[in-house]
Amino acid sequence: MTVEKQPSQTITILLVEDDAPTLWRLQEALVKAGFEVRAAANLAEARDSLAAGPPRVLLTDLQLPDGHGNALIRETRARFPETEIMVISNLGDEESVISAITVGATGYLLKDAFPTDIAATVHELVAGHSPISASIARFIVRRTQTAGEPAGEPPPGPALNTAKLTPREIDILWGIAKGFSYAEIAGHLGLSRQTVPGHIKSIYRKLEVHTRGEAVFEAVQQGLIQL
Incomplete structure (x- = not known):
């Protein structure tokens, strides 16, 4: 219905991904859903895009040719607090996950578990949800349960x-x-x-x-x- 499509037509997304096929696939899906998509293949391009104005949503990889995605997340969160930020990455280790969340990511999805309907995921993000891979949630729980605890001690x-x-x-x-x-x-x-x-x-x-x-x-x- 027109009422449901209208929000996507007004949502601007900055998509940062250095792998060209992945970038094209995600951009095509988002544009078809009615979003306005700015594409960037590295930190420099992403920063140029941010200089033109804040996006409603930032979707970013972490491993970029000219730096780490966390730098972009931190800068975006500081400059544009209202922007929703979600990581889409192959990095599933605990340190990558925790550091991205700490600097301002709202959601974190692994590429091997990425949902087929990226448009629906973006709508969920904007609506106040925090999309996160199930394995990522387990990382957070396991880290907090074991940090500083000697082996063999109860939780x-x-x-x-x-x-x-x-x-x-x-x-x-x-x-x-x-x-x-x-x-x-x-x-x-x-x-x-x-x-x-x-x-x-x-x-x-x-x-x-x-x-x-x-x-x-x-x-x-x-x-x-x-x-």
């Missing part, structure tokens, strides 16, 4: 909740971690849609973070939620 005990989150804020944070949109979180918890952003701002302030990915990572570290 950490009760949740720390050093940020003093309220039960309602923890419920909302769980919804964010599961990729629900603000409207879906409100519906599940019996809240009005307008109150959810206020709760999320409070969560960010207490956890001292700036993105959904950072909030989820910090909450898992404290044992407040489980993925």
